[in-house]
Amino acid sequence: MKSAAPLDRADVRVRHDAGFGGAIRGFIDRVRSGDLGSLPVVVGLAIIWTVFQTLNPVFLSSNNLVNLLFDCSTVGVISLGIVCILMVGEIDLSVGSVSGFASAVVGVLWVNSGWPVAIAVLTALAVGAVAGVIYATLFNRLGMPSFVSTLAGLLAVLGLQLYILGASGSINLPYGSGLVSLGQQWVMPHVVAYGLVLIAGIAYFVSGYRTATRRRRAGLTPPSIAGLLVRALVLTVAIELVAYYLNQDRGVPWMFGLFVGLVIAMDYALRRTKWGRSMTAVGGNREAARRSGIDVHGIYTSAFVLCSMLAALGGVLSAARLASASQQAGTGDVNLNAIAAAVIGGTSLFGGRGNAYSALLGIIVIQSIASGLTLLDLSSSLRYMITGAVLAIAVIVDSLARRSRVSHGRA
Template sequence: MADNSPARTTAPGTESRQPPHRQAVARVLEGWGLLFRHKLSAGELGALPVVLVLAAVWIVFQCLNENFLSPRNLSNLSVDIVGTGLIAVGIVFVLLLGELDLSVGSISGLAAAVFAVLNVNNGVPEWLALIVAVLAGTAAGTVQGYSFARTRVPAFVVTLAGLLTWNGLMLYILGTSGTVNLNERGLVARLTSYYFHDDAAAYAAAAVSVGTVFLVSYLARRRRRSVGMPHRSLRAVALRTGVVAVIAFATAYLLNRFQGLPLALLIFLVVVAGLDIVLRHTRYGRQVYALGGGVEAARRASLRVTRVQTAVLAVSGTMAAIGGLFLASRITSVSQSSGSGVLLLNAVAAAVIGGTSLFGGRGTTWSAVLGMLVIQSIASGMAITDTPAAVQFMITGGVLFAAVVIDSLARRSQEAHGRA
């Protein structure tokens, strides 16, 4: 009888002579390799393309200027991504529906203007002005979301009207002065300038991050296993946690070599992680992904489409407001140009470059982090090498175009495999 067993790639007995822990790691890596080839053929590339782009950007700019990967520049980079990154996280929620929110820039400027006028010009306590500013963004997003859900007018049309409306309201609130300087000793102004100088703070944050990743992965594995669904092995969970640990503690080490852990970065990562759990491990998150797969199918499955769509735009407005406050903190002022310029384009580009699909139903909040790292790394590299801003726009546009093409090709491959 013919032997149909697969050919050995190593000499007989070689594997058995390896230590048990090496055999375990080898099996995990082999499993990951098979899974990667399967996902590649099915068009499920995940974060791999953006990680490769980010690595290429860092290598190129480090070769052009040895200060690019210095602790100082990386620390500044980690703070610069926060404001626009928070707005991009809200964009991710909207893109998961297969829609687009064009009003986030104007809402961010409106929230910053509300806070500055209440706190600086009218003496309202900072904590109260902060709450009102965030609620203003939430209200703006809720109004747009309800209008979109009830009228079924495409979200980009509703939010385009919102872009003009909220920008006009911001200009009206600021009045003739046009610019309001924040109190530099206030909470909001210190959001992007405060650092935890104690080395233990950064390492403690890294340890908590690693523990959270392991706990979430382990609980997800146990839940999937209990219902008979495919799940990761414990070795795979441990190896994945180990990779996160290397990245987290290396980041903590680099930050401690400059001024320590930035408060803004800590808040950003906590918000991103929290919203990621909401999206991937709650009923609401599953409903968002379901709507991205098809609104009619979701309606027939008895999902409350209007409520979910309204909530998604409300989340986008809230994140835009919070992001606007961080952007105001970075320059310690609010002006008539707040929320304008390339802010909207960068927020949308960050979400798309990071791997969130324009067709809906695919992406995570971490997509915004990766995409924002790419965009801000390009901007930082251009600044440190004295390259004209025009070149920065062209490179960012090229990366965005490549991301859209990859997304389209991936969707075609998924359709061919019956996954879209």
């Protein structure tokens, strides 16, 4: 007796792709309809690396890549918070000031007041959470646009940072302490790096296998287990090779491992939890989300709080990287790079589309540009111009892709 077709393949009028060829056709159809995913940033990153490696063979050396990963971690964590706030269609312009103030809080409490470093760091994170609650209250209760409230917060928090640092303007953190070593020296033992990559590959396969099982039980077409296994093997082997190459120098920084761990946790929360689906729904259509029973105010509050807390954590990591807390911390291009990384990585400015890996890919693009130009001994003015051009291209691609999704009924 012939088994019934899966529910999602019951309509014979619709083309149903199957097998390897079907996967390729489906990918091409998604790209044509504007569902680009991370494709543009991956292609752009390949071009950037090819150009800089051609101009200076030191660019892709293991030593330079290790330094690049250290530098990615600080602003990358801040950018991860920007992904959260962009997902609901809002913006936070104060992340740079919050990160600088958090670094100042750690310096004042730890060095000047003698508090334990762990308590000082937790206090800095709590300060970030308070800032997020204030922004959420202004937005939810008073209807103040996030652009205005966070712009005011940028100025207010910057003033607080200058005030608590006082006339000295900077505080040197104890060199050789655990926090500073995390930001400058600590790398994973080789076996730990290889083991973590292997665990991540196994987890990727298990997650996909569970998804396939749930779809089969629901009467839907499950993804190919063989294809899933091949993807898991290819990704695991590729990342293991990257870890091996980095281990030819110092190795994989623990600080970058912390950043990647936060990215993985955020990705799981956004894709696999009710909260994450609610974030996407609110960013896509606030009124429709409210009518479906979602606590819209609560979702906005969580987005603002997460954004500010991650900004504070990024400030702490930046202080560890520089071994100091100063009046310049969080100023300059921190805001620009954090927001640009999220957008360049693929998070939509229109809300409702994006993922945690946007922060990871975007900050690697930005730091690759900065590192390449530094190795070529070119002016920082070029870095600003090139980063601005890349950001403009990313927004144009996002806008065109959004129009294409609308015309193809995928928006």
